Amino acid sequence: xxxxxxxxxxxxQRIQSFVDNFPKIMGFNPAEDSILxxxxxxxxxxxxxLTITDRLCKSGLKWNKNLFFIRRRNWGMNIGGQMDYVRxxxxxxxxxxxxxxxxxxxxLDIANFVKEDTLPENTDYNLDQIAEKFESDNQLGCIFHAxxxxxxxxxxxxxxxxxxxxxxxxxxxxxxxxxxxxVDGGNFIVRPEMYVKWFDTNPKYLTSGDGSYGFTIVWEARxxxxxxxxxxKWCDLSxxxxxxxIAELDALENSLSKKISKLWYDNRVWYFYYGRDQWKYPPLPxxxxxxxxxxxxxxxxxxxxxxNMIFFQPKDFHLP
Numbered sequence: 001x002x003x004x005x006x007x008x009x010x011x012x013q014r015i016q017s018f019v020d021n022f023p024k025i026m027g028f029n030p031a032e033d034s035i036l037x038x039x040x041x042x043x044x045x046x047x048x049x050l051t052i053t054d055r056l057c058k059s060g061l062k063w064n065k066n067l068f069f070i071r072r073r074n075w076g077m078n079i080g081g082q083m084d085y086v087r088x089x090x091x092x093x094x095x096x097x098x099x100x101x102x103x104x105x106x107x108l109d110i111a112n113f114v115k116e117d118t119l120p121e122n123t124d125y126n127l128d129q130i131a132e133k134f135e136s137d138n139q140l141g142c143i144f145h146a147x148x149x150x151x152x153x154x155x156x157x158x159x160x161x162x163x164x165x166x167x168x169x170x171x172x173x174x175x176x177x178x179x180x181x182x183v184d185g186g187n188f189i190v191r192p193e194m195y196v197k198w199f200d201t202n203p204k205y206l207t208s209g210d211g212s213y214g215f216t217i218v219w220e221a222r223x224x225x226x227x228x229x230x231x232x233k234w235c236d237l238s239x240x241x242x243x244x245x246i247a248e249l250d251a252l253e254n255s256l257s258k259k260i261s262k263l264w265y266d267n268r269v270w271y272f273y274y275g276r277d278q279w280k281y282p283p284l285p286x287x288x289x290x291x292x293x294x295x296x297x298x299x300x301x302x303x304x305x306x307x308n309m310i311f312f313q314p315k316d317f318h319l320p
Contacts, residue, residue, distance in 0.1 A: 002095060002096070002097060002098060003032060003033060003034050003066075003095065003097035003098070004029070004032040004033055004097060004098050004099065004127070004131060005028075005032075005033040005034070005097055005098070005099050005100070005101055005127055005130075005131070005189075006033075006034050006035075006036055006085075006094075006097045006099075006100045006101065006192075007025065007028075007033065007034070007035045007036070007101050007103070008036050008038065008081070008082065008085045008100055008101060008102045008103070009035065009036065009037045009038065009081075009103055009104075009105055010038050010040075010077070010078035010079075010080075010081030010082065010102075010103075010104055010105065010186075011037050011038065011039045011040070011041065011049060011081075011105040012039075012040050012041055012074070012077070012078075012105070013041045013042070013045055013049065014105045014106055014113070015037060015039070015049045015052050015053055015105055016052050017105050017106045017108075017109040017112060017113065018037075018103075018105040018106070018107075018108065018109075019052055019053065019055050019056060020109070021108035021109050022056060022059065022108070023059075024108045024119070024125055025108070025125050025127065026124055026125060026126040026127065026128070026129075027126050027127035027128035027129070027131075028059075028127055029127075030059070030060040030061055030062075030066050033066065033097075033127065034065075034066040034067065034068065034094075034097070035056065035061060035066065035067050035068070036068045036070060036085065036088075036094070037049075037053055037068065037069045037070065038070050038072055038081035038084055038085060038309075039069060039070065039071055039072065040071075040072050040073060040074040040075070040080070040081070042074075046071060047317060049069075050069050050312055050313075050314060050317075051314060053067070053069055054314045063313040063314070063315075064311065064313055068094065068311060069311065069312050069313065070084070070088070070309050070310065070311055070312075071309065071310045071311075071312060072084045072309045073211070073304040073306055073307065073308075074211075074304065075211030075303065075304055076209070076211045076215065076216050076219060077211075077213070077216045078104045078185065078186055078216075079186055079216050079219045079220050079223065080211055080216070080219075082102050082186055082223065083205075083206055083219070084206075084309055085100070085102075086192070086195050086196060086199055086206060087206050087207075087309070088309065089192055089196055090196055090199060090200070090206075093311075096192050096193070096196070097192065098131070098134075098191070099130070099131065099134060099189055099190070099191060099192070100189065100190055100191075100192040101127075101130075101188075101189040102186050102187060102188055102189070102190070103185075103187045104117060104185050104186070104187060106118065107119055107185065107187045108125065116146075116147050116148055116184045116185070117147075117184040117185025117187060118147065119145055119147075119187075120145055120146070120147045120238050123145050123238050125145060129237070130143055130189055130237070133235060133237065134189075134191070137233065139232065139233045139244070140232070140233045140234075140235055140242070141190060141191055141194055141227055141230065141232025141233060141234070142183070142188050142189070142190050142227050142232060142234050142235070143188065143189045143190075143234075143235045143237050144183045144187065144188035144189065144234075144235070144236060144237065145187070145236075145237055145238045146183055146184055146187070146188075146236065146238070147184070148184065148261075148262045149236055149239065149259070149260040149261045149262065150181050150182075150183060150234060150236060150249070150260070150261045151181065151182045151183065151184060151224070151261065151262055151263070151264040152178050152180075152181060152246060152249070152261055152262070152263050152264065153178070153179055153180045153181065153182050153221045153224060153225065153264055153266070153278075154169070154172075154176050154177065154178045154179065154263050154264060154265050154266070155176050155177040155179065155265075155266055155279050156173075156176065156265045156266040156267070156268050156271075156281075157173055157174065157175030157176050158173065158268075159268070159284040159285055160285065161285040161287050161288055164268070164285060164288060165265065166265050166266060166267035166268070166270075167264060167265060167267075168262060168263070168264070168265075169262070169263035169264070169265050170259075170262065170263065171263075172263065173265075176265070177279075178246050178263075179225070179228075179278070179279070180221070180224055180225040180228035180229070180246075181224050181227070181228050181234060181246075182220055182221050182223070182224030182225070182264060183224065185220075186220055186223060190227065194226070194227060194230055194232070195223075195226065198226045207307045209274065209303075210296070210299035210300050210303040211299075211303050211304070212295075212299040212303070214267065214269070214270035214273065214274060214292075215270070215274045215299075217267065217270060218267075218270050218271060218274040218275040218278070219274075221264065221266075221275070221278065222275065222277075222278060225278060231244060231245075232244065236260065239260060241260060249261055266279060266281075268281050268284070268285070268288070269288050269289055269292045272289055273292065273296050
């Protein structure tokens with residue numbers, strides 16, 4: 001029987017945060033939902049992360065049935081974990097569920113590590129509600145709870161080195177082009193076939209790239225763009241709002257007389273090296289592009305190329 005939800009958690013030494021806050025996931029049913037931890041903690045720390053994960057068995061979970069701990073390379077930060085998850089599904093190591101809920105290990109923790117990629121306060125993360133929402137509308141492709149609302153990915157027209165910036169923005173700079181949506185931290189729920197279909201056409205992307213911070217930021221936007229280009233409907237469940245395009249978002253903000261989104265400007269240098277399929281920046285500002293080249297080369301030469309993923313459970317090491 002096909003699982004209903006996969007809770008896909010990207011972890012780097014903070015699984016305690018997820019385990020402590022797991023009860024905030026309402027409607028979790030071990031008979032039809034599973035948890036997959038994609039761990040890239042250091043070699044001297046990951047077995048402790050595995051032991052902490054084992055505490056979830058008190059909630060009715062069973063190892064390698066509905067609870068999985070997958071060791072992976074430290075590549076692409078949490079976004080790399082999402083891409084590795086797509087590989088697990090494409091390779092049929094685990095049967096694809098109806099819905100995949102991606103989250104960073106600290107996402108549910110509103111007491112520690114709080115920033116834009118943390119669950120909003122006073123928000124119910126209810127799997128039954130999310131499933132009902134998806135099943136009521138076949139056009140709905142992405143559901144999320146985000147503190148600032150959806151992000152609008154936008155090109156960066158500034159080419160002067162002294163004025164360089166990227167990331168947050170509240171105003172549209174002249175010459176900038178809005179092109180799609182993304183969600184902070186990649187914390188959202190999606191129909192997994194939307195990614196499998198894209199990666200079936202672009203399989204090399206699943207394992208290629210240096211996995212650096214700049215690479216990861218570009219991929220966070222690309223994962224949103226993959227969905228946006230399929231013309232899906234997006235649902236901001238915390239605000240009970242739906243839209244399918246930037247134009248619809250504009251109209252909704254005008255009707256509400258308030259912002260329900262924030263802009264996210266490209267880093268021109270990172271997009272020159274990692275994201276030319278999304279926006280073809282010339283090598284400007286030249287000084288910044290040249291300054292990054294040795295860093296890019298170092299990342300390219302030194303990144304972990306071992307793409308193996310290994311499933312573990314505590315009994316493999318006689319852990320308590």
